[in-house]
Amino acid sequence: DTGVSQNPRHKITKRGQNVTFRCDPISEHNRLYWYRQTLGQGPEFLTYFQNEAQLEKSRLLSDRFSAERPKGSFSTLEIQRTEQGDSAMYLCASSLRDRVSGANVLTFGAGSRLTVL
């Protein structure tokens, strides 16, 4: 297992275009998270899935953002009609909560950096 994989690593787009990012989690992990990180800030939670169910969405996730995890494996994050304020690093993480200890250790991918011109 090579860890959490994200594609593309970099995306430059013009304002108004749609973009899609993909995340492939660690195979045995049932939880998948999306975070956004802007320059100089810590990552901010956007949404997460347990298997294919999207269990929580942050208020940061406007109507232009949609995330899916159709078969409980990989996930996509789509941003429609991009704005310059969407420029950020989009981070994906996955985890498997330990049933005995309750530990939920998140492992992050390398991120997808979006620049909106």
Next chain:
Amino acid sequence: GIQVEQSPPDLILQEGANSTLRCNFSDSVNNLQWFHQNPWGQLINLFYIPSGTKQNGRLSATTVATERYSLLYISSSQTTDSGVYFCAVEPLWNTDKLIFGTGTRLQVFP
């Protein structure tokens, strides 16, 4: 919501020096993780430490959950330790997601 504050915000060290990074959180937590974000943006998990003390090589961490703080110790720092260190907590009242702190930017010079 829970507040997670880290100090100092910036730290400059010469190679070989030791340092202590602090993370304060405003409410009870289920879990706590320390991460190192390298210059390429990759978040590397250093410790999962909701309580107690752990050590991994030159790094160690201590969390005192009852007093709502955690410390990360870096001994004999190396230039490769440079980057941003984040603590992140899973609030007791809202499990399943991590809330990140403000980060400590560390620069280690030879």
